[in-house]
Amino acid sequence: xxxxxxxxxxxxxxxxxxxxxxxLAALLTLPLWGGAASMRQLVEIIALLVLAQMWNLLAGYxxxxxxxxxxxxxxxxxxxxxxxxxxxxxxxxSVALAGAVAALLALPTAALVFRFQGAYFAVGTWAVAEVYRxxxxxxxxxxxxxxxxxxxxxxxxRETRELVTYFVAVALGVAALVGVYAFLRSRFGLGLMxxxxxxxxxxxxxxxxxxxxxxxxxxxAFGTGATGALVYLNLLRVSPDAAFSINWTAAAIFIVVIxxxxxxxxxxxxxxxxxxxxxxxxxxxxxxxILLGALAVGAMLVYPRGLWGLVADRWDVxxxxxxxxxxxxx
Amino acid sequence: xxxxxxVLQGLLLGGLYALFATGLSLIFGVMRIVNLAHGDFSxxxxxxxxxxxxxxxxxxxxxxxxxxxxxxxxxxLLQRVVLNRLLGQGILPPVLVTFGLSIVIQNALLEAFSAxxxxxxxxxxxxxxxxxxxxxxxxxxxxxxxxxxxxxxVGLQLFIGRTRLGRALRASADDPGTAAxxxxxxxxxxxxxxxxxxxxxxxAGIFLGVRTTFSFxxxxxxLLFAFEAVIIGGLGSLWGTLVGGCILGVxxxxxxxxxxxxxxxxxxxxxxxxxxxxxxxLFARPRRSD
Numbered sequence: 001x002x003x004x005x006x007x008x009x010x011x012x013x014x015x016x017x018x019x020x021x022x023x024l025a026a027l028l029t030l031p032l033w034g035g036a037a038s039m040r041q042l043v044e045i046i047a048l049l050v051l052a053q054m055w056n057l058l059a060g061y062x063x064x065x066x067x068x069x070x071x072x073x074x075x076x077x078x079x080x081x082x083x084x085x086x087x088x089x090x091x092x093x094s095v096a097l098a099g100a101v102a103a104l105l106a107l108p109t110a111a112l113v114f115r116f117q118g119a120y121f122a123v124g125t126w127a128v129a130e131v132y133r134x135x136x137x138x139x140x141x142x143x144x145x146x147x148x149x150x151x152x153x154x155x156x157x158r159e160t161r162e163l164v165t166y167f168v169a170v171a172l173g174v175a176a177l178v179g180v181y182a183f184l185r186s187r188f189g190l191g192l193m194x195x196x197x198x199x200x201x202x203x204x205x206x207x208x209x210x211x212x213x214x215x216x217x218x219x220x221a222f223g224t225g226a227t228g229a230l231v232y233l234n235l236l237r238v239s240p241d242a243a244f245s246i247n248w249t250a251a252a253i254f255i256v257v258i259x260x261x262x263x264x265x266x267x268x269x270x271x272x273x274x275x276x277x278x279x280x281x282x283x284x285x286x287x288x289x290i291l292l293g294a295l296a297v298g299a300m301l302v303y304p305r306g307l308w309g310l311v312a313d314r315w316d317v318x319x320x321x322x323x324x325x326x327x328x329x330x
Numbered sequence: 331x332x333x334x335x336x337v338l339q340g341l342l343l344g345g346l347y348a349l350f351a352t353g354l355s356l357i358f359g360v361m362r363i364v365n366l367a368h369g370d371f372s373x374x375x376x377x378x379x380x381x382x383x384x385x386x387x388x389x390x391x392x393x394x395x396x397x398x399x400x401x402x403x404x405x406x407l408l409q410r411v412v413l414n415r416l417l418g419q420g421i422l423p424p425v426l427v428t429f430g431l432s433i434v435i436q437n438a439l440l441e442a443f444s445a446x447x448x449x450x451x452x453x454x455x456x457x458x459x460x461x462x463x464x465x466x467x468x469x470x471x472x473x474x475x476x477x478x479x480x481x482x483x484v485g486l487q488l489f490i491g492r493t494r495l496g497r498a499l500r501a502s503a504d505d506p507g508t509a510a511x512x513x514x515x516x517x518x519x520x521x522x523x524x525x526x527x528x529x530x531x532x533x534a535g536i537f538l539g540v541r542t543t544f545s546f547x548x549x550x551x552x553l554l555f556a557f558e559a560v561i562i563g564g565l566g567s568l569w570g571t572l573v574g575g576c577i578l579g580v581x582x583x584x585x586x587x588x589x590x591x592x593x594x595x596x597x598x599x600x601x602x603x604x605x606x607x608x609x610x611x612l613f614a615r616p617r618r619s620d
Contacts, residue, residue, distance in 0.1 A: 059422065063422070065421070065422055065425050065426070067366070067429065112602060112605060112606070115605055115609045118362065118421045119358070119362065119363050119364040119421045119424075119425050120358075120364060120557075120561075122364060122366065122425050122429075123364055123366070123553070123554070123557045124557075124605075126550075126554065127554050127557065127558065127598060127601065127602075128602075130554060130594075130598060131595065131598045131599065131602065134591075134594060134595040134598065135595065137591070138589075138591050138592065138595060246550065250429075250433055253426060253429060253430075254430075257426055257430075261422075286437035286438075286440045286441045287437075287441065289433055289434075289436075289437040290433075290434050290437045290438055290441070292433070293430040293431070293433040293434035293437070294430070294434055296426065296430040297412075297427050297430040297431060297434070300416070300423050300426050300427050300430070301412065301415060301416070301427065304419070304423060
């Protein structure tokens with residue numbers, strides 16, 4: 001009998017780690033060789049990527065299909081303005097705090113939406129996001145329907161603000177990707193995927209289904225809330241209709257479905273596709289959304305595992321492997 | 331008296347919401363999926379009526395005769411060509427596919443009819459009202475809407491309860507595997523259910539267009555109101571849907587009376603309160619656990 005070993009790393013995963021290191025080095029040195037415009041674009045790309053990865057964590061790994069993640073984008077954006085302008089907290093520190101506030105608000109929200117099962121969870125989260133939007137739009141201190149402007153960053157030089165915003169974005173992006181990867185590789189992540197594949201089977205094996213799903217929901221709210229704060233640190237103007245728009249969740253869903261649901265690589269590929277399409281077809285307005293929607297529907301029908309699933313199945317590669325495999329050393 | 335009027339208008343509005351909710355409830359009852367494009371299909375139907383009114387000068391109520399069968403056919407095709415291919419893969423694919431369709435329909439309507447708000451004019455019926463005395467009056471059209479909602483619910487109940495096809499639908503909803511062993515073709519039944527669902531929601535969309543203005547982005551709110559009416563009434567209860575719609579309608583008109591910006595928000599809050607206090611709704615039928 002040939003000797004065997006159980007391992008997780010493969011040649012592809014070592015290549016993946018190397019590629020990730022190169023990408024990170026490029027991102028960290030970008031201010032030295034790129035322009036302000038490319039930095040602004042990257043902030044946008046990173047925000048989309050984190051939104052998508054958080055939605056992927058919910059739907060692809062925890063089986064929680066939320067159509068209401070825009071609630072946390074909006075809450076994050078408004079928390080940033082309130083913390084920085086009204087309470088005098090440093091606006092860049094406020095991005096992390098906005099994530100914490102979103103996570104805190106996710107607890108009572110979960111108490112409501114976790115009463116829904118399956119498909120009704122999707123509509124329930126959407127309804128609750130509307131409650132947040134209408135609640136903010138009816139609050140005088142938050143500027144009602146017109147929203148608020150982030151004034152705390154006005155004293156800063158524009159270059160300084162853009163540079164620090166960029167590094168906050170890179171930090172958030174790295175934290176989100178590494179955090180999700182570490183989370184999924186942990187004992188907790190294993191339980192999570194067991195719940196997704198069969199909640200009752202996982203239950204009988206001692207996985208606490210409710211606590212596992214709640215933890216993921218709160219974690220995703222943290223990442224999404226911090227992203228909302230990052231977006232409005234970049235845009236400087238927050239209004240209820242834009243911040244709580246379903247389009248945030250729609251973008252995340254399209255990115256994940258096209259790139260590959262339930263894979264860590266999928267949202268990265270999907271964000272690249274999404275952004276390329278937007279840059280080339282953005283001028284066609286609604287046609288671009290029609291194309292994206294049709295692509296996502298088509299992907300779901302023809303290849304539900306998305307672009308990365310196509311690659312992974314064809315060549316059996318995992319850049320960021322979660323599963324262990326038995327290899328022969330004969 | 332003003333408050334009595336507010337409640338009365340809310341109850342009548344509930345008739346319209348019940349029309350929106352019935353098809354959603356039917357589809358969930360039969361297939362356990364939620365059609366996230368449900369509201370957008372109603373707005374698509376309303377714009378279909380707009381096109382007929384603009385091109386041929388028809389009365390919008392006459393347009394019902396053309397739009398409702400067209401939407402039923404669209405529902406049949408949607409199920410046959412798209413959703414039936416996703417059966418047995420869990421709830422995620424149908425939820426995401428119908429969400430994608432929702433975005434596609436909204437943007438296609440924006441492209442075809444611009445972002446302008448539209449309204450359907452049925453030639454005076456929308457403004458005529460019936461005086462009840464004591465300063466109260468109800469619009470004829472609201473009353474007709476409520477009566478149509480009741481008629482649709484009675485019709486659906488007779489169809490599901492008394493006919494062979496209805497029995498097959500119930501069997502398939504309870505246990506698709508055993509139903510299939512008895513020779514029931516569930517794919518054909520699902521297509522029929524989706525046709526009925528979109529036919530009803532086409533009526534709701536055109537009635538909405540007569541009652542108030544609508545635009546390409548009016549769909550998602552309709553889906554949420556329909557969903558809330560279903561949850562308030564209780565899953566699986568057809569008449570609960572009507573009561574749920576009326577409670578939602580009264581909550582909205584009462585809230586709007588307190589402060590103009592609070593109408594829809596009050597409706598949502600009443601929905602959340604029901605969810606907290608009676609998670610299974612007011613009239614839920616006991617059902618097998620699944």
